[in-house]
Each structure stands twice: as C-alpha cells, then as structure tokens.
Amino acid sequence: MSRVTLNQVCKQYGKNKPRVVKHFNLEIEDKEFVVFVGPSGCGKSTVLRMIAGLEDISEGEIYIGDVLVNELPPKDRDIAMVFQNYALYPNMSVYENIAFGLRLRKMPKHEIDIAVKRAARVLEIEAYLDRKPMQLSGGQRQRVALGRAIVRNPQLFLMDEPLSNLDAKLRAQMRSELIRLHKQLGVTTIYVTHDQTEAMTMATRVVVMKDGVIQQVDTPEEIYNNPANTFVAGFIGSPPMNFMDGILEEHGGRLEFRTNGFALEIPRRIAKAPAVDRLAGRSVTLGIRPEHVGVDDARDAGQGAVIRGSVIYSELMGADRFVHLDVRTPAPIVARTAPGRMLPAESPMSIVIDMQKALFFNPENGERLD
Numbered sequence: 001m002s003r004v005t006l007n008q009v010c011k012q013y014g015k016n017k018p019r020v021v022k023h024f025n026l027e028i029e030d031k032e033f034v035v036f037v038g039p040s041g042c043g044k045s046t047v048l049r050m051i052a053g054l055e056d057i058s059e060g061e062i063y064i065g066d067v068l069v070n071e072l073p074p075k076d077r078d079i080a081m082v083f084q085n086y087a088l089y090p091n092m093s094v095y096e097n098i099a100f101g102l103r104l105r106k107m108p109k110h111e112i113d114i115a116v117k118r119a120a121r122v123l124e125i126e127a128y129l130d131r132k133p134m135q136l137s138g139g140q141r142q143r144v145a146l147g148r149a150i151v152r153n154p155q156l157f158l159m160d161e162p163l164s165n166l167d168a169k170l171r172a173q174m175r176s177e178l179i180r181l182h183k184q185l186g187v188t189t190i191y192v193t194h195d196q197t198e199a200m201t202m203a204t205r206v207v208v209m210k211d212g213v214i215q216q217v218d219t220p221e222e223i224y225n226n227p228a229n230t231f232v233a234g235f236i237g238s239p240p241m242n243f244m245d246g247i248l249e250e251h252g253g254r255l256e257f258r259t260n261g262f263a264l265e266i267p268r269r270i271a272k273a274p275a276v277d278r279l280a281g282r283s284v285t286l287g288i289r290p291e292h293v294g295v296d297d298a299r300d301a302g303q304g305a306v307i308r309g310s311v312i313y314s315e316l317m318g319a320d321r322f323v324h325l326d327v328r329t330p331a332p333i334v335a336r337t338a339p340g341r342m343l344p345a346e347s348p349m350s351i352v353i354d355m356q357k358a359l360f361f362n363p364e365n366g367e368r369l370d
C-alpha cells in the first residue's frame with residue numbers, strides 16, 4: 001500500500017521566516033497519479049521534497065502507507081525521485097547509471113540486465129547505453145534519469161518537472177510514455193509541474209496551489225468545469241477564462257448580469273438558476289471561457305446574450321482563432337472561433353455569450369458563488 005497522507009503540513013525555511021507551505025492537507029490513494037500545479041514559488045517542490053525526506057517538516061505529519069515518515073531518512077522511504085536537474089554520474093555509461101541503484105541493492109546481474117534493457121526500450125535510449133552522459137542531449141539525459149527511477153520499482157514516484165528540458169514534441173511523447181508507464185506499473189506518483197497541459201493530461205487528480213496554500217483538489221474535468229475560485233479558473237485553461245465585474249439584478253422576472261453599458265440575461269431553465277437567483281442584488285465577477293463566447297458580424301445575432309463590441313486583434317493558433325474584443329469593459333474579452341474567419345481590427349461585432357456556461361465569483365475574495 002502506498003497511500004500518502006499529509007496532515008496540516010507547514011514549512012518555513014528557518015525560525016521567524018514566513019511559512020512557504022501552509023496547513024497542507026491531502027490524501028493520495030494507492031496507484032493515483034497526482035499532479036501539483038501552480039505558479040513559480042508557490043511551494044510545489046518544497047512539498048515534494050518534504051515527502052521525499054530531503055527537507056525537514058516544520059509542522060504536521062506525513063505518512064507513506066501507515067508509516068509516519070517525519071523522521072525517516074530518504075533511503076528508507078522506498079521512493080524514487082526524478083528532478084528537473086537530474087544528476088547523472090558523469091564517469092559511468094548510461095547503462096551503469098541506470099543499473100547503479102540495483103547494484104547497490106545486490107540484485108543478480110542478469111535481472112539487472114533485463115530491467116535496464118526494458119527501461120531503455122521504453123524510453124528509446126537503447127542506442128545510447130554505452131555512452132557517457134556528456135555525449136547525450138539534454139532530453140536524452142532526462143530519459144536516462146527517468147530510467148534510473150523506473151528500474152528501482154519503488155512504492156512511490158516523486159517527479160519534479162522531469163520533462164521541462166525537452167522540446168515540445170518530445171515532451172508530448174514523454175507525457176504519453178509516462179501515462180502508459182503509470183498504467184502498466186501502477187505505482188503511486190506525485191508529479192510537480194507549472195505546465196497546465198501536463199496537469200490536465202496526466203493527472204488522475206490535480207492539486208492547484210498558490211502561495212503555499214491548496215486552492216482545489218479534483219479531477220482535471222472538475223478543475224476545468226467547476227473551478228473553486230477565480231485563481232483556479234484563470235490559471236487552468238488557455239487562453240484564460242474571461243472575467244467581468246458587475247451586478248446580478250432581477251427585472252420583472254428576468255435575471256440579468258449588468259455591467260458598464262450592457263446586460264446579459266441568465267436563462268431561467270438552466271439547472272443552476274436557483275443558485276444564481278439567490279445572488280440577485282449583489283456584485284459578482286462573471287467568468288466565461290473563450291469557447292463559450294461567439295462572434296457574429298451580422299447586425300443582430302439572434303436571441304441570447306449579445307453585446308456589441310469590436311475586434312482589437314485576432315491570432316491564428318492552428319486549429320483555432322482567438323479574437324480579442326473590446327466591449328468597453330476594463331479588460332478585453334477573448335473568443336475562440338474557427339480559424340478561417342477573417343476578422344480585421346476594428347470590425348464591429350455582435351458577441352454572443354453562452355450564459356448557461358457562465359460562472360459567478362465573489363469579487364472580494366474570488367470564491368465561487370453559484
């Protein structure tokens with residue numbers, strides 16, 4: 001069993017220093033692939049290093065399985081770590097680097113050989129087994145470091161941005177390799193990244209962090225569709241969710257979001273209408289993702305919540321075109337459209353907001369309201 005439990009874990013680097021990890025509570029089940037994601041400096045590596053035993057725990061408890069590991073040295077925790085700055089032994093060949101940990105544990109030579117070759121095949125580094133790390137590219141070295149972790153067959157993998165030195169294509173390839181590997185080996189994995197694509201594609205659950213505090217723990221789908229606050233909503237998704245401040249008002253039985261110069265009606269038939277109803281009369285931040293904003297250059301874009309605005313610029317991103325629109329709110333709003341549309345700057349537009357997909361947040365603290 002390799003469940004991992006963090007109980008009120010705090011970290012401060014030195015007495016009288018601020019806490020960089022604050023009351024971290026998390027239960028990771030056996031065989032999960034949990035991804036910690038958040039901006040630089042939010043404490044992801046610190047938490048991982050405390051689980052690994054490379055960093056003291058200032059307050060709280062960490063369990064691996066049923067064992068309290070607070071005082072347990074790293075070598076006794078049965079974990080394998082892969083870092084961004086993988087330290088390979090420069091004088092050993094790739095083969096010896098991967099085999100090293102197994103030799104230490106006195107594994108029979110032919111078993112080591114099988115394990116090393118299998119890992120090398122998975123990671124496509126079979127052709128480099130005789131080379132020294134110096135003779136490899138950064139990406140190849142990173143795969144050797146992964147190989148070294150895989151062959152150890154630990155009860156827990158801890159990975160800190162292991163793919164960040166790879167080019168985009170190799171990173172995508174390694175992402176699917178790691179997913180496959182996890183399915184195959186079933187080893188509980190904690191993976192740190194600031195790359196939301198990695199978080200969304202690899203995780204069974206995502207832990208979104210900010211300033212040493214957990215913001216939300218959930219499946220990628222829930223994190224995307226039901227963000228707990230404006231931080232999560234804005235951090236996950238590219239381009240980010242659009243936000244507008246305004247007031248929810250009731251007018252003759254119609255519920256509307258009103259802001260500077262326009263009003264958007266909230267359809268009554270939607271499932272969460274009662275929850276939104278309760279917010280009538282208060283200030284809110286409306287959040288809407290670019291894929292739920294449409295543009296139409298016809299004078300009237302039919303029924304629904306339509307705003308007048310104009311194109312600031314549009315950018316082609318292969319299969320999508322993102323249109324930045326001026327609707328006289330403080331920040332422009334972004335719509336995701338088909339790539340073929342020609343949308344010159346300053347073109348007047350009717351902008352259609354799918355209000356069924358709108359989310360509402362507290363403008364003071366960013367908490368989700370609906």
Ligand SMILES: Nc1ncnc2c1ncn2[C@@H]1O[C@H](COP(=O)(O)OP(=O)(O)OP(=O)(O)O)[C@@H](O)[C@H]1O
Pocket residue numbers: 013020038039040041042043044045046047194
């Ligand atoms: N050894 C240390 N001594 C003092 N402060 C540290 C130490 N290591 C990290 N910190 C501070 O702790 C905070 C969290 O750092 P951490 O490395 O955990 O962030 P991170 O989320 O991994 O960031 P990144 O995405 O940039 O790797 C930061 O403010 C950092 O400056």
Ligand SMILES: [Mg+2]
Pocket residue numbers: 044045046160
């Ligand atoms: Mg880090």
